[in-house]
Amino acid sequence: MRARPVISDHRDTHCGALAGGPCARSPPSPPHQLFAPFLDRLDRLPDPQRNALGTAFGLLRGNPPDRFLIGLAALGLLSDAAEERPLLCLVDDAQWLDQASAHTLAFVARRLGAESVAVVFASGTTADDQTFGQLPELSVGGLDQADSRALLRSALHGPLDALARRIPRRASR
Incomplete structure (x- = not known):
């Protein structure tokens, strides 16, 4: 599995992250992909x-920070962005998240209450x-x-070629 392009445009209503998979070549971590578009708001945080x-x-030097503070900061960034317009955050391939990233993103998702933010995790498997x-x-x-x-026929204009005809067979496995 290779890393794919990430949706991330904080001027619109969505952001995204991709966990990458076991063969990915060290893409930025999913939390970095998800929150980087909002780092211009760091000065608004405590x-x-x-x-x-x-x-x-890696923007500041220091000892490894407390995970709880990282989670609160991430939650603060998304909440701040959502004050301007609703926000949909997509995390694809969540089964490949490292433990620290998974815990941070789950921490944020569990605490989204009144904010206009939704976090969707897509996973190929159910986590144990x-x-x-x-x-x-x-x-x-x-x-x-x-x-x-x-x-496929509803999305394509023209006949299905040989590759497109194989997609339904592979997807139903």
């Missing part, structure tokens, strides 16, 4: 949170640990071949 996130992202256990879950199965073909 000093301990600003210092923790700044150090975690309880990192995301307290979050609502919706299992989505694959499409059967007929529905996959119908979806």
Whole structure:
């Protein structure tokens, strides 16, 4: 699995991160991908949170910061951005997140209450640990071949080539 482009535009209503997978060539960490577009708001955070996130992202020098402060800072950045407009954060391939990233992102997701922020984790497998256990879950199965073909035909203008005809077979596995 290779890292794919990341949606991230804080002028719109979405941001995204991709965990990458076992063969990814050290892309930026998912939290960095997700929160980097909002780092221009660091000065709006309380000093301990600003210092923790700044150090975690290599913007400041210091000892490894407390995970709780990093989580609070990340939550603060998203909440601040959501004051301007609603925000949808997508984390793809969540099964490949390292433990620290998974805990930070789950910490943020669990504490989003009144904010206009939604965090969606997409995972190819169900995690064995309880990192995301307290979050609502919706299992989505694959499409059967007929529905996959119908979806492709609705999106493509013209006949399905040989590669496109293989997609429904692979997706239904």
